[in-house]
Amino acid sequence: MSTPGPESPVVLSLRGVSKAFGAVQALRDVTFDCREGEIHCLVGENGSGKSTLLGIASGFLSPDGGEVEIGGRRRRRGSPAEARRFGLGIAYQTYSHVLPLSVAENLYLAVPGAERPAYGRMSKWATSTLEEFGLDVPVKAPVGSLSLAQRQLLEVVKSLLAKPKVLLLDEPTTALGPQEVDQLHGFVKERSRAGVGIVYVSHRLPEVLGIADRISVLRDGVKQGTFDAAGLTEEALVAHMIGRPLQLAFPDRDVESREPEPMLDVSGLHGDRFGPIDLKVEKGEILGLAGAEGNGQVQFLRALAGVERPAGNASCDGAELNTRSPLAALRAGVVLLSGDRTAESLFPVLSVRSNTTIQVLGSLGRLGFLLRRRERRTVDEMARRLRIRMASIEQPVQSLSGGNQQKVSLTRPFLRGSVKLILADEPTQGVDVGARFDIYEALRAKADEGVALIVKSSDPLELAGLCDRVVVMSRGRIVDEIQGDELGERRIVEAIVGGRVPKVGSGG
Amino acid sequence: MRFRGWIPLVLLAALIFGVGAFTTARHRDSFLTEFNINNLLLATMPLALVAIGQTFAMLVGGFDVSVAAVVTMCVVTASFTLTDGKSGFGLFLGSLAVLGVGLATGIFNATLIRVLKLPSIIATLGTLSILEGASLLLRDHPEGAINFDVIDALSTTRFGFLPLAFIGVVGFVVLADLWLYRTRSGMAVRSVGLDETSSRRLGMSTGIIVFGAFVVCSLMAAIAGFFEAAQVQIGSPIIGDYALTSIAAAVLGGASLAGGRGSFVGTLLAALFLSLIDNVIPLFQQPAEYAEMTIGALILLALLLYQAPDLIARLRTSWGGVGRLRTREGEAPAG
Numbered sequence: 121m122s123t124p125g126p127e128s129p130v131v132l133s134l135r136g137v138s139k140a141f142g143a144v145q146a147l148r149d150v151t152f153d154c155r156e157g158e159i160h161c162l163v164g165e166n167g168s169g170k171s172t173l174l175g176i177a178s179g180f181l182s183p184d185g186g187e188v189e190i191g192g193r194r195r196r197r198g199s200p201a202e203a204r205r206f207g208l209g210i211a212y213q214t215y216s217h218v219l220p221l222s223v224a225e226n227l228y229l230a231v232p233g234a235e236r237p238a239y240g241r242m243s244k245w246a247t248s249t250l251e252e253f254g255l256d257v258p259v260k261a262p263v264g265s266l267s268l269a270q271r272q273l274l275e276v277v278k279s280l281l282a283k284p285k286v287l288l289l290d291e292p293t294t295a296l297g298p299q300e301v302d303q304l305h306g307f308v309k310e311r312s313r314a315g316v317g318i319v320y321v322s323h324r325l326p327e328v329l330g331i332a333d334r335i336s337v338l339r340d341g342v343k344q345g346t347f348d349a350a351g352l353t354e355e356a357l358v359a360h361m362i363g364r365p366l367q368l369a370f371p372d373r374d375v376e377s378r379e380p381e382p383m384l385d386v387s388g389l390h391g392d393r394f395g396p397i398d399l400k401v402e403k404g405e406i407l408g409l410a411g412a413e414g415n416g417q418v419q420f421l422r423a424l425a426g427v428e429r430p431a432g433n434a435s436c437d438g439a440e441l442n443t444r445s446p447l448a449a450l451r452a453g454v455v456l457l458s459g460d461r462t463a464e465s466l467f468p469v470l471s472v473r474s475n476t477t478i479q480v481l482g483s484l485g486r487l488g489f490l491l492r493r494r495e496r497r498t499v500d501e502m503a504r505r506l507r508i509r510m511a512s513i514e515q516p517v518q519s520l521s522g523g524n525q526q527k528v529s530l531t532r533p534f535l536r537g538s539v540k541l542i543l544a545d546e547p548t549q550g551v552d553v554g555a556r557f558d559i560y561e562a563l564r565a566k567a568d569e570g571v572a573l574i575v576k577s578s579d580p581l582e583l584a585g586l587c588d589r590v591v592v593m594s595r596g597r598i599v600d601e602i603q604g605d606e607l608g609e610r611r612i613v614e615a616i617v618g619g620r621v622p623k624v625g626s627g628g
Numbered sequence: 629m630r631f632r633g634w635i636p637l638v639l640l641a642a643l644i645f646g647v648g649a650f651t652t653a654r655h656r657d658s659f660l661t662e663f664n665i666n667n668l669l670l671a672t673m674p675l676a677l678v679a680i681g682q683t684f685a686m687l688v689g690g691f692d693v694s695v696a697a698v699v700t701m702c703v704v705t706a707s708f709t710l711t712d713g714k715s716g717f718g719l720f721l722g723s724l725a726v727l728g729v730g731l732a733t734g735i736f737n738a739t740l741i742r743v744l745k746l747p748s749i750i751a752t753l754g755t756l757s758i759l760e761g762a763s764l765l766l767r768d769h770p771e772g773a774i775n776f777d778v779i780d781a782l783s784t785t786r787f788g789f790l791p792l793a794f795i796g797v798v799g800f801v802v803l804a805d806l807w808l809y810r811t812r813s814g815m816a817v818r819s820v821g822l823d824e825t826s827s828r829r830l831g832m833s834t835g836i837i838v839f840g841a842f843v844v845c846s847l848m849a850a851i852a853g854f855f856e857a858a859q860v861q862i863g864s865p866i867i868g869d870y871a872l873t874s875i876a877a878a879v880l881g882g883a884s885l886a887g888g889r890g891s892f893v894g895t896l897l898a899a900l901f902l903s904l905i906d907n908v909i910p911l912f913q914q915p916a917e918y919a920e921m922t923i924g925a926l927i928l929l930a931l932l933l934y935q936a937p938d939l940i941a942r943l944r945t946s947w948g949g950v951g952r953l954r955t956r957e958g959e960a961p962a963g
Contacts, residue, residue: 180829201831216829218819220888228812229819229830239810278830 128155129192131286131317132177132208137186139172141511141519146172147341149186154286154317159308161328161349162321164338164361168552170321171213173338174288177319178210179203191285204232209284211275213291213321219264223250223274226263230278253277254303268295276304286317293322305331323552325354337361358553370557370585371564378404383572384441384541386424389432394420394596396432401541401572406563408587409576410612416596417576418459421543424574425449425456437540453540455533457547459576461522465529468518472510473499475517476531502531507558523548523555530562533571542566542573548582560586580612592616633809633891635934636882640897643926647904655911662789668907669794669900670783673855674699676797676899678870679877680804681848683895686878687808688841689821689887690741690748695849696871697759698733700864702726702853704763707772707863714775722775723854730850733759734843742839756871763865772863782858793855801892808892817841821887876923877902880930 133153139146147169154160164170175181177188182198189195190206203210217226224246228236237245246259255277257270266274272295279287289308293301308331312318322328328335332349337360344360384401394416401407409417423430426442426449434441442448446456458464466475476499477484484495499513506527510520517528526547533539544563548556563586567573577583583590584607592600592615600615651659658664678695685692709722733755740751785792808814820827820837828834849870856867879885880901881894902923909919932939 178829199831200829201833204831210829212829216826218823218826220822221815221819225815225819229815229827229832232831236812239812 128157130154130189131156131191132319133187133189134173134177135187135189137173137176137183137188139169139176139181139183145341147176147183150338150341150343152336152343152346154319156285156317157312157315158333159312159318159320159331161332161335162319162338163323163325163328163335163357164552168338168361169341170338171290172341174210174290174319174321177203177288178208204282204284207282207285208288209279209282209286210288211272211279211290211292213294215271215275216278217263217271217275220262222260222262223257223266224259226274227259227278227281231281235281235283249281250277253280253307269297269300272296273300273304276307280311284316286319287311288319288321290321291323292320293324293327301327325357329354329357361553371561373564373588378402384424384434384436384574386434387432389420389423389430389434390596391423391428391430392419394423394593395430397596397598399591399598401574403570403572404567405589406567406573406575406587408583408590408612409574409593410580410583410590410616411593412616415593417593418545419596420593421456421545421574421576424541425454425543427456453538455536455539455542457526457529457533457542457544459545459549461525461529462518466517466525469516471514472503472508472517472520472528473513475528476502476513476535479532480535498535499531502534505534506530506562507555521552521555523551523559526551526559527555527562530559533566534562539566539571542571544573544575546577547575548577548579556582580609580616583612584609633882633889635936636880636894636930637891637897639930639933640880640894640901644897644901644904647901647908651908651911655908658911659908664907666786666789666791668903669791670855671859671907672900672903673791673793673797674852674859675870675873675877675903676896677848677852677855679874679881679895679899680797680801680892681845681852682874683878683881683883683890683892684841684848685748685845686875686883686885687817687821687887687890688838689824690838690842691875692737692752692842692845692849693749693871693875694733694737694752694755694759695845695852695874696867696869697756697763698730698846698849699853699856699870700763700867701729701733701759702850703857703860703867704767704863704865705729706774706778706853706857707767710775710778710857712773712775715777719775719778726853727847727850730847730853731843733849734846737846738839738842741842742835748842767863767865770860770862770864770866774857774861774863778854779858779861782855797896801896804892808890818888821884821889823888873902876927880927882934 130153135151137150138148150169150173152162152173162170162173172181176183176198179195179198179200179202187194190203190208193206195202195206216230218229221229224243227246227249228242243259250257250259255270255273257266257274263271263274272292276289276292279289292304296304305327308318308320320328320331329349329352334346335349335352335357336346337344337357339361381403382400383403383405384399386397386399388396388398390396397420409421411417419428422428423443424434424441426444426446430443434443436452436454439452441454442452449456462468467478473495477495481490484498485491496513502508503510503513508524508527510524517525520528533542542563547559547563551559563573563575575583575587587607589601589603590607590612591598592602592612602611602615678699681695682692705726706722709725710719714722737748737752737755740746740754741748782793783791787795808818816827816832817837819830820832820834824834852870860867877898878890878895880898881891881896883890883895905919905923906916909916
């Protein structure tokens with residue numbers, strides 16, 4: 121592969137671009153370019169301005185200041201239609217699918233006029249297009265019925281239909297498995313060899329280092345620099361992203377001073393896709409739940425929270441745990457932090473204030489009327505404690521970054537008085553490095569108050585750093601338990617891929 | 629159009645046929661006559677046209693409740709500009725004035741909705757009030773006869789016993805449905821109604837599409853005004869309530885309140901059915917109030933039926949199933 125040099129023509133150039141949303145300065149005087157045939161990766165924490173930059177490049181947002189040039193042509197007014205005409209393709213992180221319409225219809229809407237076949241030939245054309253891209257999905261099915269991975273690949277296919285000169289990919293692999301990532305990367309490299317300039321935004325640093333020619337780093341809306349990917353390490357990249365070295369990644373454990381007192385005692389618990397499970401968790405302990413995806417970890421957590429109904433025995437703090445409904449479990453002191461934040465934990469259109477206090481409104485009022493000042497003070501205090509970054513507490517939660525959204529849902533167990541057990545399903549999924557530490561710290565703070573925690577995570581490093589003990593699940597059963605000096609990333613990975621046979625009576 | 633899109637059309641056709649056959653069996657002499665059918669179809673015209681316009685607004689995810697006042701305003705305008713004694717060029721200019729009322733209202737509504745970002749139902753509610761007041765200012769009581777040539781042209785031009793205007797509308801809705809479901813621009817309109825953000829990301833001019841839909845909606849109401857004027861024949865400031873009836877017709881015809889779904893053929897069939905109920909109730913010597921109650925009950929039943937596929941799907945996934953379904957989705961993003 122010939123590396124595109126500085127002499128290759130620039131296909132996308134942003135000069136001195138700024139953008140503010142209300143009081144938050146999302147981008148400040150950012151200059152960015154992408155050359156023909158180059159893969160230019162853009163990294164930065166959530167909320168660092170990556171999506172805003174792509175939004176401006178693609179014409180979906182108009183900048184407050186600065187210039188955008190696509191294929192050497194200066195953009196006059198921001199509109200996605202104009203950007204497309206100038207040769208810009210974009211695969212959105214949140215997709216541009218019209219879900220009720222079929223795959224064929226979505227492709228048809230995405231293809232520019234010159235390439236568009238007659239309406240009657242739409243299905244045939246869609247089938248051959250998908251074949252060409254090696255994507256196997258039924259063309260007549262509504263896009264809403266596809267899996268997230270299929271939707272993501274379809275989004276990339278759509279962005280390429282107009283044969284763009286520059287292609288923007290916003291987190292194109294969040295829903296993909298390793299094989300699909302390879303497929304996509306093969307594809308992206310092939311396009312770049314054909315001369316397409318590619319701007320690739322991703323959280324996954326190994327991916328970025330594997331594919332990039334150049335890497336630009338954004339932090340708090342300001343560009344930290346552009347680097348050649350060759351010779352750059354993950355550590356160096358992270359340091360640029362968070363502006364400090366990565367040593368402080370996990371809060372300290374204080375195991376010795378804790379008196380072992382049981383909090384959760386589960387025996388013979390079984391339900392859909394898991395069990396029987398025997399497990400004890402102590403007060404103040406953070407238990408990690410590891411395993412390959414789809415081995416019953418999520419179902420087990422949800423059963424404890426009363427979202428799915430299990431059979432068997434579970435007791436919490438000496439009393440039988442009522443898992444008949446989410447409300448019953450909540451009353452018993454069990455809080456579930458769902459892995460699907462926006463759908464199950466938060467009310468995306470409501471403000472940070474409402475989302476924070478919605479479970480404890482009773483304690484914030486007098487005679488049934490809410491005391492706004494007391495409510496605001498509570499929220500301000502939580503926001504400070506968990507370091508929630510926002511313009512105001514009245515900002516809708518959906519406008520926050522993933523990490524800050526998770527922090528908002530984390531305020532709830534802090535505000536509820538009688539929390540005994542916190543079940544966290546992928547608490548740092550889609551959360552950037554800096555915010556991760558805040559979340560770990562918050563979870564550890566709850567443990568230090570005597571709460572028991574179960575953290576399900578697919579990141580072995582996170583489990584090793586955060587948890588006191590890790591159990592590994594396979595086919596719905598606990599197959600391994602790791603603690604003490606043994607507890608490390610490598611040992612966990614080995615346990616997951618080792619494929620031990622389930623043994624009866626593990627845990628505790 | 630997928631299978632479920634046909635449900636409203638089949639249901640309405642069956643209802644029209646059923647009610648027609650039932651009435652024929654009891655009152656053949658007064659119902660199934662050329663005169664009565666001709667009357668029925670003519671009476672359907674204003675509602676059909678307003679409801680077709682409403683379908684445009686609903687396709688892009690909005691409502692237009694000002695259509696009722698547009699019809700009234702157009703009738704009142706016609707009583708000034710299409711008066712007896714005018715002919716030829718004078719009538720042409722007069723007609724332009726009536727259409728101008730529709731066009732101006734449409735642009736006004738669309739500006740409120742797209743430029744000032746007001747919710748369509750609130751914006752058009754305001755327009756409704758303004759136009760109603762203006763109509764009463766111009767004619768505080770029914771006055772000003774409509775030009776007889778105009779009335780004659782609109783109501784007696786026929787092909788066999790079918791009013792020519794009705795045949796025209798039938799042709800229009802068939803073409804409009806073909807456009808909506810068999811062309812790219814029709815698909816674009818539906819897609820704006822289904823998901824505006826995605827549509828904009830795909831490079832569609834969502835603003836122009838929504839703007840256009842509301843202008844067309846008001847223009848259709850203005851055309852309906854001609855037929856209404858031909859029926860009342862005088863500048864009356866009090867015209868029937870087309871706002872809710874037109875929404876009812878569009879919904880019965882398969883339009884979704886959330887936008888993106890609907891059928892012009894369905895809307896026309898629904899308008900015809902609603903007029904049919906009005907037409908036959910007196911034959912059975914029943915008070916007109918029963919017609920309204922029947923229509924209300926039928927709307928509820930029809931909506932339940934249209935949603936049946938969704939309801940069945942929801943019942944299949946039982947209480948516990950809902951949890952499982954969610955989990956499976958939650959697992960999809962590996963890592």
